[in-house]
Amino acid sequence: MTELASRSLQTGQHTAGYTYSAQALRHVAMPLGGIGAGQIALGGDGGLRQWQIVNHINHLGFVPHSFFALRASCVEPPLNEVRILQSRELIDLPEDHTPLVNDDYIPADQRALLQQFAGVEQTEFTGKYPFARIHYKDAKLPVAVQLEAYSPFIPLDARNSGLPAIVFTFTLRNRWSHRVHGCLGAALQNAVGWDGITPISGNRCHLYGGNSNRVQRRTNYTALVMENPSLADDHPGSGQMMLTSLTPGTGVYACWSEPAQFMRFIDGFNPGSHYNEHDHRHTHFDRNGQAPSRGTSPQGETWNGGLLAPFQLAPGETSQITFILSWHFPNRYVNFDQFGPRRDYGKSKFWVGNAYATQFADAQEVTEYLIHNQEKLETSSRRWSEEIYRSTLPDWLAEAIAAQGTLMRSPTCFWAEDGKFFGFEGSLGASTVMWNADFGGSCPLNCTHVWNYEMALSRLFPDLERSMRETDFEHVQAPEGYIPHRTVLPLYLPQFWGTPIGGPHNPALDGMLGTILKTYREVRQGAGLPWLERLWPRVKKLVNYIVTNWDENADGVLEGEQGNTYDIAFYGPNMYIGALWLAALRAAEEMATIQGEEELARQWHQLFERGSARYDELLWNGEYYIQLLDPAAPPEDQFGTGCLADQLFGQWWAHLLDLGYILPEEHVKTTLRSIVRYNLRHGFEGFEHGYRVFADRDDAGLLVCTWPQGGRPEIPVRYCDEVWTGMEYQVGAHCLMEGMLEEGLSVLQALRQRYDGRRRNPYNEIECGDHYVRAMAGWSALEALSGFRYNALKDELRFTPARTLSRDMRLPFITGTGWGNFTLIKNDKETHTTLSCAHGEIHIRELSWSSEESQASVYLQGKQLATQADWQQGVLSVTFAEPIILHAGKILDIVSTN
Template identity: 35%
Template sequence: LRYFLYKGNRTKEISFPIGGIGTGCIGLAGNGRLLEWEIFNRPNKRGVNGFSHFAIKAECEGKVLDARILNSDLPPPYMGDFNKPMFQSFGFGPPREYMAGLPHFRDSEFEGTYPIAKIRFIDDKFPGRVRMTAFNPFIPLNDLDSSIPAAFFEIEVENTGKHEITYTICLVVQNPHPAGTTVNAYEEKDGFHLIKMSSSTNLKEDDPQFGDLTIATNASDISYQEYWFRGLWFDSLHVYWKDFTSPGKFRNRRYPNPQRGIRDHAVLAAHVKVKPGETGRVRFVISWNFPNCYNYWKPEHSGCCGDAEKPKIWKNYYAKLFKDSVETAIYCLKNWDRLYRETETFRDSLFSSTLPPFIIDAVSANISILKSPTVLRLEDGSLYGFEGCHPHSGCCEGSCMHVWNYAYAPLFLFPKLDRSMWDLHYKYDQREDGRISFRLQPPLGRGRWEFPHAAVDGQFGSVIRAYAYWKFTGDDTWLKLNWQSIKKSIEYAWAETNEDKWDLNKDGVLEGRQHHTLDMELFGPNSWLTGFYLAALKAGAEMAEYLGFHEEAEEYRGLFEKGREWVDKHLFNGEYYIQLINLKDKSILEEFKSEDPQILDTYWDEEHKEIKYQIAEGCLIDQVLAQWHANICGLGEIFDREKVRKALKSIYRYNFKRSMRDVVNPCRIFSLNDEAGTLICSWPEGKTKPVIPIPYAEETMNGFEYAVASHMIQEGLISEGLEIAKAVRDRYDGEKRNPWNEIECGSNYSRSMSSYVLLLALSGFKFDMTRSWMEFNPKITVNGKFRCFWSTGTGWGIFEIQSDKIILEIRYGILKIKRLSLPFLKGREIREVRVENKIVRYARLGDELEFEDMLTAERGQKLNIILN
């Protein structure tokens, strides 16, 4: 785990998100600070909550030996914060809320193995070794316990002295409600000690500001202050530190009413007596319940006479699970051992892999996006996502289909949750002719987003993701219920109402106006977007055949074969696939002028007499992305396999830059100086480059990079794929960027969850649960050994290759399979197969084992394949 240990400057940018799926989170800084309180249904980057912190005190025989804030040194700069009000901002030093002005630990080490963080605080002056463990449950397939609105902290202190020491560990949190309204109340409930923070205002239960926060501990010996001392200037912090550093316990302080201008803090302290050489442990929970969401980023239309309508409220899903933050805190403390054990089991399953550390880093770091404010869970539990986060609002709304179709982590970890997002698009965003508005508009039922174009990669990506879900879960019932939506999605390509004229002549090739994830439109045939169409046709044909719709299946297959042949013949230039377009032909745009009178203003460059925002002869990072999708879900070849490999080699040759120092990048800067990265598009010498090319061409965007890296690995270009993936994670080293916040269009960017496919590609994991079939075929081993995490729709665990056996261990849920394919065996003889001590009868058909009966293994059991 040394790779995941951050020290010194590498802790500077860390904010480790601790919260549930769709609940918001609190960030744990590299030095132990609590920052980025994003628990109020929107982002809050770099936001603090008053003087909230942990602190520790050591006493012996009535004398205070030492007392410190549980932070290490605040990293520079120290000039101040531009975002603070006058007399507290730049030119006034670091914000006092950072607690850097009070005694703290000299150093710390941060171990980040998401979803668990551990910090070791280091200072020779403190009589003890102090460690913090922080987490929120992350248990694949258990979306309920993975959606708890709380942050869990365990503080342990080892007595390194010669005498018994009483340690006081306290948690201070500010009541987050507006100044002058804060009410804090201590209570003991079910054997736990809590302070609930609420508001004195009589807010209605559906008001967006309604809610509460609770701090709680499992400690038996406690003291507390419901309120800090109220005063002016620096009074409160003075008095708090005096109270804390005095021998003994806190004395409670209570005020009868809120005070104007004051946002009160509360203190909950645990006291632990620890003998020399022993260790004491205390658990704390910060839980929250701010149940009411509304569409703040795109308010609904005003009412008559200009009066704004009251926003329509929907409840956070967690508010249906817990009535308030007290109930949440009690649940957390009662179930802590199980929640931590199952989270740790997942963490250990992932991190015990023999795969390169930077691969596990890429996979684990980006599943944290599910716990960031990028993600909401709507009232029925459905998943909703922004693309990313602005500092104080979501960025790019609507579970954007052409972005989220890269994000495979939810499918493999929480498949039903993943499916719920795509189902909402079918239910609320699809028109009768099949066109899908690719940004969902909450509250549900509000109406469709009135953007004039469907996104090709979103529209057909939805078909691919439907196919992937069906194959991964084997859920025939879901497929039957949704087939008409899938069918309409495909057939919109040639619908008479398709004003973008994608494939009106039904030749399997997109020729019209094609909107896409790079935010503009391509005109004319290109492998990138036609590839999505071809993959949707092929997936549609298989689903149609399975359901007995043979005419549709035959039609889709015929279009697929025609289109594939044309693309391979006309768009491959010998090295890679291109866009077929005459940039000087203005009539290409004029064809769409009746539907869009502004099209020439948008796309025609009059000075250079050229169409803007195209690829032409460029080498695009996503030119064979459809094949990547097809490889993941077992769809087979979309393009000629050898041409795909050549195209990927060209992307590596032309787009991957080991240094960005001499790259001209007028776009957003995600890599710079001597950092490495893979460009969205490049134009090799002698190839036609538009004067104004496709947007973002010179950027390096993580989600695209992971997709092409894992695709290279799928196709056998292993060293190239590993190099590209490593380059991304090298940029997120803790010093330059936050390892748990990959950025693209904002923070915590959802497309980065494409990194999960690196795990699939390197383990050679394939699936078809409609046949109860799985395959493992690792791409790299360590001295012939291999170990990695796997998951299905019903269970997960560890797959391991040892010298004399193969182990498929079930660590959660249940596994049911009829066939297991192991191509790496290459004919090696098998002595026996058993689940625990029970012999399993099977037939061997080449690389595949077909079990006589459905093989069923439950949590804690292992399928052992003993080799000769």
């Protein structure tokens, strides 16, 4: 076994999370904020950047004068230390440019702040998504300071995972032998009216003016409410921001223009008069502080505001201070270019709205909801995080799986006021400036062929995923039956019917095939029979359209122009389209059976069998599947005898949907070995990329296509020399499903080593833009390791890994109604298996798992249940006499023996 794979086998419980320090902090920036609610990234140095809360995508968006600061003092011996809670370490590092990424960008105003005022010496960032922890290191500070920031993230609870807010909790511990007092400051600029794109200099921007900050005091919080009453209700920038402290005795500096004013305010803090341990009702910050500014800001300027939370700590004592940053910008419009020919719709703004605005009237309501439900939201979010990081996954893979949640909560995705969920392919950024721009959405919208790879959203928030299928069939599908691969918003506008689309030119065939597969996935996940009944006529129309237009001779092999995710079309039989087609036929067959259309199911199965045999006969070359070129078609952008990394994409889908092998098993495994052998490259020095550079220097990565037997076309398939994370996740996970542990881990670890913080952000896997949704294929790696499969139609739950990382296993899982963990511990005499539910409820009629034993005793909360056991080919299945519902907090215990 290789050294790389050997290191990959290190497993255990990593409850502390995954830690980045020194140069690995350079690119770390975890996006925080709710689903479709806007995001702010917390950098590895403790700085806030990538401000994208006002309904526009701008990876370099920055709101100055928004930071945290600390003052710690001691009377005897005399000490007074003031720090900006951000490290200078990254600023002092020599520049080291990485192609097509800019997560290491530190805005000029943030640099200036640290040049004017002292920052801490170092930081250490620990990711445990949705939690980010910053450990501030400074030898001169008498207190140890740690920040934990998060936005609630609770799988299956989209509403509570979509809050436009971030909670910042600081833990202060007095490490001196003397009493220490001081204050923790939070500063925020009133950005109401900003468009998210126009640069801000200090507190000045031509979009500012008329901004106001007002103080809100309640028994359980003190807040600054930031507004701009001069804006019309329908203005894109109209809204509200709110900075809140939960610490009694918090002082307020409501309106200031320069950080020096706020820092001077901190200097004037006197704990003797500002902090009373027995009576926190009154504070007197005006005694030493500046007179507060009042009124609205002048044209071209805004107000900054700040809160000071006091503390006093005896030696060894610990205290916590919590701030909440919330926002409310309800006016989302179509502010992105839509592919296809330009259409003139006059002066309409095309309202889209935000889902969170239907739940909350303003930022104050968001904050009060968070405060009222703080314990429940934090506990549930932490429980999910613990399920991942307490697993037996290798630490780097646990971090990768947890980070899948950042993609659906990134600016790439949004959740409209009508409840429908939408997503670009990615967010325009450094990887897109050569063809478009560095702000806005990349390649709108709901691109079917890129979203074909997504597995994380469908598992974590299946109701949002179902809305995308409803959009596909009920709004985008053409009367003839085909589905264009892009959606036009608002949905009442004409869709891309009979018009050029872009990427590719005509409706993408792989996207249509994926839509069939995704529909069946949603049915298995728990969409319900009425939901399938509602969409079924449209699904049949789509399948029939594909047969009519690409399989005229009914041999099961699709031919002609086959538009696809490479933004081109393949011509001639190829396994990339072929395997997707075979899997889609099987999925359609299963849905026909569910609908009671047995004859149709039989016809589609026969077509599948013909197609499977014919594809294998035509394309198998002894090592992998090739493409048969169509001599009558354009020769450009084809791969011919090449080894396409994605050629078994359809088999990956088939395994995840329990559809079995769609091609001969040995050919599948041999093909995967060939893909890893020929396409996984170690080191890119001197490599000719041709277009975009997603791997360089000593990186390892899986190339899209290679020609190990020669025959590379003069103009090969587009993007052949690139490395795509979504494809790597798909291939790596597929290897794991086939029991090829070393091959699968080598691909996956190559990916994550590129995104280790040093040269790329572990929370931003890029392709054609930042936060690229193809990367949500990563969720399949977890299900590949656990062998997890779930069918809500039959309440069947299965854990049958082809090969595990260790003898014992603890892995999280999620069904459509609940989530928890599956644990398996073996000894010489028996195997102990537990299934616990941490959230929601899990419906089980039949439970199966890999087992050497053939008998099982099953207990629910200590009470033995009546079951019938069946052991076949290494899989033990127990069927319950009465279907059970495993509620949150309950555990199913199983002891299996021979």
